[in-house]
Amino acid sequence: MRLFDKRIISHFDYLMIIFILPLVLLSYNLISETNRILANKQLIYFTVALIVFCIVFILPIRRNIRLIPILYWLGIFLLLAVEFWGVTKLGAKRWLSIPLINMTIQPSELFKPVFILMLGHLIHNKPPSDDGYNFKDFLYFSFYIVLPFVLIAKEPDLGTALVLLLVGYGILFIIGVNWRIWTGIFITIAIASPFIYTNLIKDYQKKRIKDFLSEKPSYQVQQSIIAIGNGGLVGKDSDEATQTQLKFLPIATSDFIFAYFVERYGFLGAIGLIFVYGLLIYHLLSFNYYFYDDFVIRSFASGLGLLIFLNMSINILMVIGYAPVVGLPLPLFSYGGSSFINFIALFAILENLLAFRYMDMYNFERRL
Numbered sequence: 001m002r003l004f005d006k007r008i009i010s011h012f013d014y015l016m017i018i019f020i021l022p023l024v025l026l027s028y029n030l031i032s033e034t035n036r037i038l039a040n041k042q043l044i045y046f047t048v049a050l051i052v053f054c055i056v057f058i059l060p061i062r063r064n065i066r067l068i069p070i071l072y073w074l075g076i077f078l079l080l081a082v083e084f085w086g087v088t089k090l091g092a093k094r095w096l097s098i099p100l101i102n103m104t105i106q107p108s109e110l111f112k113p114v115f116i117l118m119l120g121h122l123i124h125n126k127p128p129s130d131d132g133y134n135f136k137d138f139l140y141f142s143f144y145i146v147l148p149f150v151l152i153a154k155e156p157d158l159g160t161a162l163v164l165l166l167v168g169y170g171i172l173f174i175i176g177v178n179w180r181i182w183t184g185i186f187i188t189i190a191i192a193s194p195f196i197y198t199n200l201i202k203d204y205q206k207k208r209i210k211d212f213l214s215e216k217p218s219y220q221v222q223q224s225i226i227a228i229g230n231g232g233l234v235g236k237d238s239d240e241a242t243q244t245q246l247k248f249l250p251i252a253t254s255d256f257i258f259a260y261f262v263e264r265y266g267f268l269g270a271i272g273l274i275f276v277y278g279l280l281i282y283h284l285l286s287f288n289y290y291f292y293d294d295f296v297i298r299s300f301a302s303g304l305g306l307l308i309f310l311n312m313s314i315n316i317l318m319v320i321g322y323a324p325v326v327g328l329p330l331p332l333f334s335y336g337g338s339s340f341i342n343f344i345a346l347f348a349i350l351e352n353l354l355a356f357r358y359m360d361m362y363n364f365e366r367r368l
Contacts, residue, residue, distance in 0.1 A: 008355045016347060019280040023332045026273070030260055031253050031335050033238050034245075038253055038335055045337040049344040056348035062356055065121060065296065072118040072144070078107035079151040086155070094155045108152045108160050109342050112307065113349055115164060118144060119171050120299030127295060132176035141172055159326040163310050170306040171299050174288060221321045223249045224259040228270075228320065235266035253335040255327060258319045277312050277331075281305045284350075297353050304346050307331075 024046070032039035078096065086093035087104050095104040122141060133141070145168035153161035173182070217225070227243035230236060241263045243249045252260040262270045284305030291297040308331045315330045317323035329339045 011355045011357060013351060013354050015283055016280070016351070019276060019283065020332060020347065022276055023273075026261070027257070027333045027335075030257060030264065033264075034253050034260070041337075042335055045340055048337070049341045052341055053344050053348040056345050057352050057355070059352060060356075061117075061349065061352050065117075068114065068117045068121045071114045075107065075111040075114050076147065076151070079111065079148060082107055082155060083151075094157050106338060108155070108157055109338050111148060111152075112164065112342060113346050115148060116167070116171070116300050116303035116307075116346075117296075117349070119168060119303065120296035123171075123175055123299050124295040128176040132178040133172065133181075134178060135181055138172070138177055138181050141168075145169060159314070159328050163307065163314075163328070166310055167303050167306045171302050174285070174302045175295065175299065217321045218325060220250050220256065220325060221319075224256050224319050225321055227252075227256075227259040227263040231263040231266040231269075233266050233268060235262070235264045235269055238264065254329060255315070255325075255334065256319055257334050258316055258330055261333075274312075274316070277308065281309050284308075294357070297350075297357070300350055300353060304350060307346070308343075
């Protein structure tokens with residue numbers, strides 16, 4: 001059976017698992033100290049994520065890579081469906097209701113793996129020249145990047161939309177685009193920024209920017225900074241982490257869990273946590289060197305690395321008051337099911353592409 005072939009075991013990337021485990025264990029320890037009920041729920045999410053990993057890992061992705069465009073357009077359809085039949089929560093229409101089982105799904109989260117795989121599929125079919133992609137090729141890829149950005153930003157979910165936009169163009173930057181194109185883009189963005197702020201950004205998003213630029217940070221950020229300062233160099237015992245235990249720090253187990261972590265483990269703990277993330281991101285980006293001719297692995301590993309980097313960076317900068325407050329969790333660390341399971345599914349896809357690379361050949365259809 002293909003599942004027990006020795007080559008699968010030998011090509012499985014164990015380093016990724018080693019880097020992920022400390023994040024998961026530390027996260028669970030923090031959540032259990034704060035709220036045992038949430039910790040039990042998180043154990044359920046861990047179990048579901050493990051099942052999802054096993055299922056995704058054994059899927060014949062390489063043999064059926066030609067189906068990725070179909071999944072991409074299905075994802076676009078679901079994003080469009082949100083506009084017409086979406087469920088509104090907290091002023092945002094981001095979810096679709098599933099009939100009969102009384103559940104909702106968030107298409108923008110489900111779209112992330114397909115989005116990165118789609119770029120890998122397109123790049124494999126149209127690899128760059130020695131000088132990088134020209135302007136015509138850049139526009140071709142931009143269509144597939146900008147389309148979901150517009151649909152997700154319209155929900156509105158500007159945080160997720162911008163992350164996907166940056167991931168998409170970040171993949172192109174790593175794979176190779178002519179430097180003149182990037183220069184033109186930066187100049188265009190600089191010129192268009194006042195128009196974008198005035199006409200395209202919603203009022204609540206402008207308020208977040210104004211709050212961020214004001215001298216006095218919001219209540220959430222103030223309490224977060226106090227918690228970080230309370231941690232000192234090596235942190236406090238659980239009973240002495242007063243900002244969290246006395247409920248001064250809001251959403252301490254999800255969006256602001258980094259502040260709670262620093263209150264418990266101090267500045268040295270924060271450096272250690274960021275170092276683990278750095279090792280994981282560096283490891284993912286290093287696949288561009290080891291698998292230079294496999295554009296699907298390169299694109300997916302780069303996209304996953306950028307996704308982790310952007311979510312981690314924005315979350316930490318938000319917590320310490322250097323970025324506007326947005327709903328981006330700390331990857332694999334914040335409490336919650338959808339984000340955690342989605343990241344585990346992304347790692348499962350990458351492990352699949354690596355482990356089966358000598359068993360299953362890519363099966364592309366050039367004309368779709």
